[in-house]
Amino acid sequence: MKTFPFIYNGPREFIQSLQPKEWADFFLGELNPRFSVTAIKAKVVSVIDETSDAKTLVLKPNWLWKGFQSGQHVPVTVEIGGRRVTRFFSLSSHPKDKYLHITVKRQKGGLVSNFLNQNIKTGDLLELGEASGEFVLTKDVPNELLFLAGGSGITPIHSILKELQAIKYSGKAKLLYFVRSYDDIILKSSLESIAKDANWLTIHYIFSEIPKEGFSSGFLSKEILDQHVSNLKTSSVYVCGPSPMQTKALSLLEGLPVKSELFLLPGQNQTNVKKEGTVDVFLTLSHKTIQVKGERSILEELEEQGIYPQSGCRMGICHTCVCKKQTGEVTDLSNGEKSQLGEENIQICVSRAESNLELEL
Numbered sequence: 001m002k003t004f005p006f007i008y009n010g011p012r013e014f015i016q017s018l019q020p021k022e023w024a025d026f027f028l029g030e031l032n033p034r035f036s037v038t039a040i041k042a043k044v045v046s047v048i049d050e051t052s053d054a055k056t057l058v059l060k061p062n063w064l065w066k067g068f069q070s071g072q073h074v075p076v077t078v079e080i081g082g083r084r085v086t087r088f089f090s091l092s093s094h095p096k097d098k099y100l101h102i103t104v105k106r107q108k109g110g111l112v113s114n115f116l117n118q119n120i121k122t123g124d125l126l127e128l129g130e131a132s133g134e135f136v137l138t139k140d141v142p143n144e145l146l147f148l149a150g151g152s153g154i155t156p157i158h159s160i161l162k163e164l165q166a167i168k169y170s171g172k173a174k175l176l177y178f179v180r181s182y183d184d185i186i187l188k189s190s191l192e193s194i195a196k197d198a199n200w201l202t203i204h205y206i207f208s209e210i211p212k213e214g215f216s217s218g219f220l221s222k223e224i225l226d227q228h229v230s231n232l233k234t235s236s237v238y239v240c241g242p243s244p245m246q247t248k249a250l251s252l253l254e255g256l257p258v259k260s261e262l263f264l265l266p267g268q269n270q271t272n273v274k275k276e277g278t279v280d281v282f283l284t285l286s287h288k289t290i291q292v293k294g295e296r297s298i299l300e301e302l303e304e305q306g307i308y309p310q311s312g313c314r315m316g317i318c319h320t321c322v323c324k325k326q327t328g329e330v331t332d333l334s335n336g337e338k339s340q341l342g343e344e345n346i347q348i349c350v351s352r353a354e355s356n357l358e359l360e361l
């Protein structure tokens with residue numbers, strides 16, 4: 001087989017190892033780094049500062065991108081310190097916009113959200129997966145809609161509002177946006193331009209940390225709902241925000257049609273369990289035994305020790321982290337249920353070790 005020293009100076013073995021699709025990727029990548037037949041690559045066309053800790057990345061994906069529905073999220077893979085890391089972000093643009101937008105708020109301890117905010121610039125490439133998620137409008141759009149957004153949970157709701165604008169929605173919608181302060185409102189000018197353009201949308205900002213005259217303050221509560229929503233019993237509700245807000249919303253809205261999307265912050269998988277001692281986790285494929293405390297998800301505890309299994313959403317949605325548990329007991333952190341002791345597949349991002357384990361990793 002011929003080598004191509006004039007294009008690629010790598011060893012002959014590298015060229016010989018390429019499969020047909022990889023060959024195509026290799027040559028296409030020489031033409032334009034965004035071109036690929038195997039991966040959805042997106043070029044960063046511009047970066048917009050939304051607040052002091054949130055940016056919108058404007059992306060031009062390649063031909064493998066199949067589109068999305070307003071409200072869905074997308075896996076974004078970046079290489080940080082030599083390892084590929086994937087996280088899910090909601091798309092904040094409308095499906096018919098020229099470019100994709102993802103709006104990313106920096107999270108304390110958030111590896112990827114901090115990386116995207118600090119390092120990504122115009123011209124960079126990101127790798128995307130396919131869009132997915134059920135946090136979308138129903139086919140028959142209800143006449144009365146209530147949106148409850150918390151912090152960066154506004155991003156999929158912003159996309160849904162743009163969809164309502166596009167279909168010339170004729171009902172009534174209300175957005176209660178819970179955010180730390182006036183300066184932390186994400187996508188403010190776009191939200192207000194939708195509201196200005198449409199007589200169907202009312203927006204209320206509610207500040208949890210720094211009150212502002214003329215605005216409500218506090219967290220989601222019955223009082224705040226009573227104060228702002230007169231038609232709660234007949235509304236269809238969309239909730240997107242951090243876990244405490246989500247839990248509160250679901251308890252306040254019991255019996256109503258509610259769609260919700262959870263935004264987990266780093267570390268929220270843990271359930272504050274303090275344990276004495278450690279348990280052994282034997283990784284059968286790499287023949288390693290490590291000790292973990294069993295206080296947090298197995299994924300977090302492995303990463304803490306420099307072992308980085310595949311992961312994506314880190315909240316039990318995407319199944320990227322599924323691996324076979326051969327023996328041992330885990331707790332499923334999404335519902336608190338304990339597993340059987342025998343063989344089964346587990347999602348290590350939402351599983352906590354309860355006993356010694358054998359994992360096919």
Ligand code: FES
Binds near residue numbers: 311315320321348350
């Ligand atoms: S990383 Fe998505 S389910 Fe675990």
